[in-house]
Amino acid sequence: MTLRRRLVLVTVALAVAVSTVIGAGSIIALASIQRSAIDHQLQYATNRAQRSVEQQGPNGPGLDIARPSGQAAGTLTAYFLNGDVVVGSVIDNAGDLGRLSSAVVRPLGTVTVDGRAHTVDLGGDLGRYRVTAAPVGPAVLVVGLPMTPVYESVGKLLVVVLVVTVLALLAASAVAALAVRRSLRPLDRVAETASAVARTPLDRSDVLDGVRVPDTDPRTEVGRVGTAFNRMLGHIGAALQARERSEQQVRQFVADASHELRTPLASVRGYAELTRRMGGDLPQDVVYAMGRIESESIRMTSMVEDLLLLARLDEGREVQFAEVDLTGLVLDAVNDAHAASPAHAIAVDVPDEPVVVPGDAARLHQVVVNLVTNARTHTPEGTRITVGLTPVGAGAGGGVDLTVRDDGQGIDPAFVPKLFERFARADSSRSRSAGSTGLGLAIVDAVVQAHGGSVTVTSEPGDTVFTVHLPAVRPGAGGAADARDAVASAT
Numbered sequence: 001m002t003l004r005r006r007l008v009l010v011t012v013a014l015a016v017a018v019s020t021v022i023g024a025g026s027i028i029a030l031a032s033i034q035r036s037a038i039d040h041q042l043q044y045a046t047n048r049a050q051r052s053v054e055q056q057g058p059n060g061p062g063l064d065i066a067r068p069s070g071q072a073a074g075t076l077t078a079y080f081l082n083g084d085v086v087v088g089s090v091i092d093n094a095g096d097l098g099r100l101s102s103a104v105v106r107p108l109g110t111v112t113v114d115g116r117a118h119t120v121d122l123g124g125d126l127g128r129y130r131v132t133a134a135p136v137g138p139a140v141l142v143v144g145l146p147m148t149p150v151y152e153s154v155g156k157l158l159v160v161v162l163v164v165t166v167l168a169l170l171a172a173s174a175v176a177a178l179a180v181r182r183s184l185r186p187l188d189r190v191a192e193t194a195s196a197v198a199r200t201p202l203d204r205s206d207v208l209d210g211v212r213v214p215d216t217d218p219r220t221e222v223g224r225v226g227t228a229f230n231r232m233l234g235h236i237g238a239a240l241q242a243r244e245r246s247e248q249q250v251r252q253f254v255a256d257a258s259h260e261l262r263t264p265l266a267s268v269r270g271y272a273e274l275t276r277r278m279g280g281d282l283p284q285d286v287v288y289a290m291g292r293i294e295s296e297s298i299r300m301t302s303m304v305e306d307l308l309l310l311a312r313l314d315e316g317r318e319v320q321f322a323e324v325d326l327t328g329l330v331l332d333a334v335n336d337a338h339a340a341s342p343a344h345a346i347a348v349d350v351p352d353e354p355v356v357v358p359g360d361a362a363r364l365h366q367v368v369v370n371l372v373t374n375a376r377t378h379t380p381e382g383t384r385i386t387v388g389l390t391p392v393g394a395g396a397g398g399g400v401d402l403t404v405r406d407d408g409q410g411i412d413p414a415f416v417p418k419l420f421e422r423f424a425r426a427d428s429s430r431s432r433s434a435g436s437t438g439l440g441l442a443i444v445d446a447v448v449q450a451h452g453g454s455v456t457v458t459s460e461p462g463d464t465v466f467t468v469h470l471p472a473v474r475p476g477a478g479g480a481a482d483a484r485d486a487v488a489s490a491t
Helices: 003-054 102-110 148-199 221-278 284-314 326-340 361-377 440-450 479-490
Strands: 076-081 084-091 097-099 118-121 128-136 139-146 322-325 345-349 356-359 384-392 399-406 454-460 463-471
Touching: 003 128, 003 139, 003 148, 076 102, 076 128, 084 102, 102 118, 102 139, 148 221, 221 284, 284 440, 322 326, 322 361, 326 345, 326 361, 326 384, 326 399, 356 361, 356 463, 361 384, 361 399, 361 440, 361 463, 440 454, 440 463
Parallel strands: 345 384
Antiparallel strands: 076 084, 076 139, 084 097, 118 128, 128 139, 322 356, 384 399, 399 463, 454 463
């Protein structure tokens, strides 16, 4: 349950409790006041009835015992002598006298003669009466007044209280919902800002620029939360800037080191090759050592070139967009792979029409070569490798999927999440006989991202598929600015 709903329910429940207490108190108070008023009227009616009986002749009271001057409609009077009913009558609403049956009068004989008022249920049309018994010589006079007016007043008040309570609850619910919504609006802005920040990839230091909570009044709880949240965003921005500076320094170091290493590596390779070719009288082990130096310098040169390429891709360089025929790149890469690894069965599955996308031909060719090389390097001889192209959709939302599939032993599922990391190497489930540097798939991922695409992999024993999606249009710049605008619009 949301905080807004809980606050509204608590407010409504409080209103219900207050309305119930007030209504119940009002009804109880009215009933008590009405009963007290009837008791006073009953006392006066009893006094009048006593005087009337005392003025009767020797024959005792008659039917008009309940009709002395001043008695109200509904007044009941009964006269008992030695426990027997002498007469019982009641004044109806028209002012006429009516005789009470013995069944009605009989319960009146049990009323205690103590001068106090008692409530008796006479049943039928009479209902409940408030009665009192008073001695008159050797006899007992019972006088009563109906409780119907009390019950009618209480019933009317109960209806009024219920109607007013329902209307008050409806009004309280509407007012509470409006007040809570307006009160929690600053908290909603904090939540929206936090959600927008959570959805934003924090890959650049400027992505949180200008993203702040506007409610920072220190006198309110939400204001203090907003101030703390803004301070936290400032710390995050500072940390992102520090990380970006550190990464930039590392990239610059890698680029500079790679650039500087190319010259000495070329010299080592050249002198090793020259020595190997000119050293006819050298011992066989020296010739072997020079050959190893030459091969390792070639491998190191390739690694340095890969590192330099990754550093330049990280800086957003080294991608020159033009119309690229992917079909021709795939056919060239497969032909080269046939020559390099004739033991693998490498096939192509491309459309009859050329597949053209915007991109850098050299870099995309390197993507295809690296994927095919990865497949044939980490699978045993005889493995079937299929390179395919599949157009996807049309227009700005379309593109092409480049797939490289092999039926080798598959990739360890635990290694798949870090497959595209730099210098990542699989375990013994895939062969390392070729001594890969662990940079091939990292280059694939970096080049594809530079083209605005994505690369994924699915693997199980007998079926491993690398899928590269390249968009049909050139990716736009300013992705971080778009993300920042999305965050700002959310706040």
